[in-house]
Amino acid sequence: MDSDDTAESTLRHRTSSRLQDCCIGATPLQKRIESVRKQVSFVPTPPRRKIPQCSQLQEDNDPQKVAFILHKQWTLYSLTPLYKFSYTNLKEYSRLLSAFIAAEKQKGLAVEVGEDVSVKVTFSTLLGMKGTQRDSEAFLVQILSKSQLPSENREQKVLWTGWFCCVFGDSLLETIPEDFTCVPLFLANGAETNTALVGTWFQKTFDCHFSPLAINAFNLSWMAAMWTACKMDQYMAATELLWSVPCSPQSLDISYAIHPEDAKALWDSVHKTPGEVTQEEVDLFMDCLYSHFHRHFKIHLSATRLVRVSTSVASVHTDGKIKILCHKYLIGVLAYLTELAIFQID
């Protein structure tokens, strides 16, 4: 991404010098405004990206926790920086969030005070789940049910899981002062009421804001291309794209499944720059799929809406649900999602 970096930095230099003409001193807030202007005025996403690679840092992570993350469906949210969050207080946060959940669940009724709550919350860090050393450490929050019977081998059942991460979040980190912790991507698995409870507590405690992260068709086609480009030792699933045709009374879905090796072959034929994916390549890749489909079914898929992309790397839906399948490209997938989350909170 070197060439990209230099281009961006000259751009930033130019705009910031322009800003100084009329504003005095660049406060963090002005830096934010600058980055937003930059984002709005230029193409919303950079025209080229790296093909996901295996990260060095990923070696540190706990295989058990990674296994826990894979093959689960996560709902995506973007999250503004957390104010005064501290990794040294995770135990305290567990206690407070447990109490909060217990209180909220019994809202309107007399609340039982004390330690006797039926749920338990744990906070733990997810080591290595980041792109660079500067990225904030990822952390995991779980709601466990406490067994009612005080038996010896009490098994704690996981009711809900959510985790926060930041992978290659440099563009955000740059503009945020130290009081804040940047974990712009939040992924939740479990009942939405629990997500709401945890989210509300975070919003109240760290003055942050959660927003659902939807993924539009433009970004979905990027994912389709990037993930097709990933080298796989063995393919676990077919590459499948799903389009939706808005018609009443029920919308019509068109599923387009390709053998992953065919998809890869198609990609290799449109792909030029090694290690990178460009906008032209993405467009060309999708156009090829469209024209192939048109030749057979006389349907212009480009006139419909892409809603889901499933590959052996991951499967993602436009309404912000993702299932990551491949351990090797976990960081790469998260990096792109972090980028989208940062774009949303800017």
Next chain:
Amino acid sequence: MSPQKRVKDSKAQKRTSQGSDSYQTNFVALEEENLNDSKCSLKHGQDNPMKDYGHVDDEAEDDLKRAMRYFEKGPVKTSQMKDKTLEKHFRTVENVAWKSGLAPEGIDILLNVALSGKFGNAVNTRILKCMIPATLVSEDSVVKAISWLCVGKCSGSTKVLFYRWLVAMFDFIDHKEQINLLYGFFFASLQDDALCPYVCHLLYLLTKKENVKPFRVRKLLSLQAKMGMQPHLQALLSLYKFFAPTLISVSLPARKKIYFKNSDNLWKTALLALRQRNQGPPPEPVKLMLGPANVRPLKRKWNSYSVIPVLNSSSYSKEYGKKGMALSDYLSSNGSFPLEQLKSFPQLLKNIHCLELPSQMGAVLNNSLLLHYINCVKDESVLLRLYHWLSQTLQEECIWYKVNNYEHGKEFASFLDTIIRAQCFLQEGFYSCETFLYKSLPLWDGLCCRSQFLQLVSWIPFSSFSEMKPLLFDHLAQLFFTSTIYFKCSVLQTLRELLQNWLLWLSTDIHMKPVMDSPLESTLSGSMNSVSELIHYVGWLSTTAVRLESNNTFLLHFILDFYEKVCDVYINYNLPLVILFPPGIFYPTLLSLDSSILNQLCYIMHRYRKNLTAAKKNEFIQKTKLQFRFSTKTYQEFNHYLMVMVGCLWTSRPFQKGLYIDHEVLEKAGVVEYKSSLNLVHHPALLSYAVSFLLQECPEERVSMSSIRGKKWNWYLDYLFSEGLQGLQLFIKSSIHRSSVPRPESINHIEH
């Protein structure tokens, strides 16, 4: 609503020191005040189209007062009349209570009546059932009511109902200190089997750590032994155990269901309404939305009541970080001032160094005192927290981001109104709104929340115009050209306000920081560039709009309003900037058919002259500021416009320079004698004045326009001035040197 509230404030203090005996007189006084108030409000509301509603309200208020007085007096003996009037008054009170709630005074009176036993049991019950506060219940009323319980005038069932009422209204009692002092009394009431569950609930709400005493624990345990495992007793015991684990060795069941049933709450619906009254507009009902086009709206599920978070002190940072806390932190945290107690500006000033900030910064939007604080705070993190919250909330609430989500339009508009109020209060725009505009303007239809949206535009913080233009003003121009004339006018008005806000900001900012690290010239000239670009942009919009709308008078007014701001920048804001209007504005206004437009043009020309001469004078005095010398082009332009105007209106020699029309064309058009046709007499905007002037002078004769000359010309001028053409008067006074001999006069050019 407000009269009652106001009375409460003024009376609350007095009342605490007075016993219930003197209360009656107090209420009379209060009543008079009420009446006066309502009269006042009626007067105020005279130009209010809803005046009739005011009458209705007044009547209802009077009825309520009459009803209150009736209850206060006690029952009348004649039975038949009694029932009727009682019923009537009941209905009045109940109506008000269920509709809008009763004021604290009303609650006070009714509690007194219900518990003093003046009426029978049935009446007391009915009174208690309709005791729904409008906002709050005063603590004094409760204390007084409890004192009635000691007298023993009310029956057991009334007592039970009263306790139930107290528990239901607990959150709405303004203070609880005095009530807590009566803890012993309540505790003693546990003896009464019928009251026990309700008293337990009340104690459960009331208990503080210092209330937990060994003798009370013993009493509770003996009660439990007597009555068995009652949930209400268990609740109280577990609370006691929580506060003082050492005092209670009995094991209580670890997992407990519901201690107190809320379902039998008589006032449930009323309380819901009350809570909504106190907390702002109710949330729209949650609607399950299907289909991938709709992003799940979080707020409706997450934050139940309103978009803007409730104000809470951020004690968390201290509490949560307990372990690593230094001694100094403890000391400082002890001295900090909780937000909930912040009620007045002096309080803010006194505690500004130790104010606890809200846990969610968004809460400041609803609190003007904290907005003051935000205004002067230097801490960037405070502003960043607000920025993030506001950006995200705007994005999430914005209705044109979502498909088919227009039902929340009202809510979004009121949210925008709150933001705009805060911006007006601060006299400063939020950065979040600027970014929101960047993102949302390209998608805006120009209709939805128009007035709010345009107001947001007018509060964009000052910055480089050329940078903002592609993000914002180009999109606005597209909407401008394709929309109705009314939209055009409101955009022009918005841009005028934007200009004014920028000018105000610049004029204060520059004078506040006379010395800076960076050279003043470069920053100031940069700023001036930005402002002049804005003015040129509006000039371009206006010129095109005038053509599109074929010189519409209404539109021209809005354009000239803008230039009324522009022409006075140098004098009013002390900023080195004079920009004239483009010819595309000047000529259509000069040739307008409307006298008020012409008059406004004259006024603007007069102000331009004032500003330019002031600038020239200052240039001579302060040689230092030479870099701001206005270009001679500005002066030339002004002089050119001036010549044209004088040539048309005064000397009847229009368009001597620059504009040449072929004589043949004029002949074809039948206006060979065009020279005088634009002077003060013949100008289409003024012709009617000339006619009525002549008719007034000599009503009998046939009018001849050409007769207005010489002395009559001067009379005619005086007539025009008396008809309200002040702009024209100022213009002529300053620009035309009138000699005693009528003509020829000379034009006052500005030398350059």
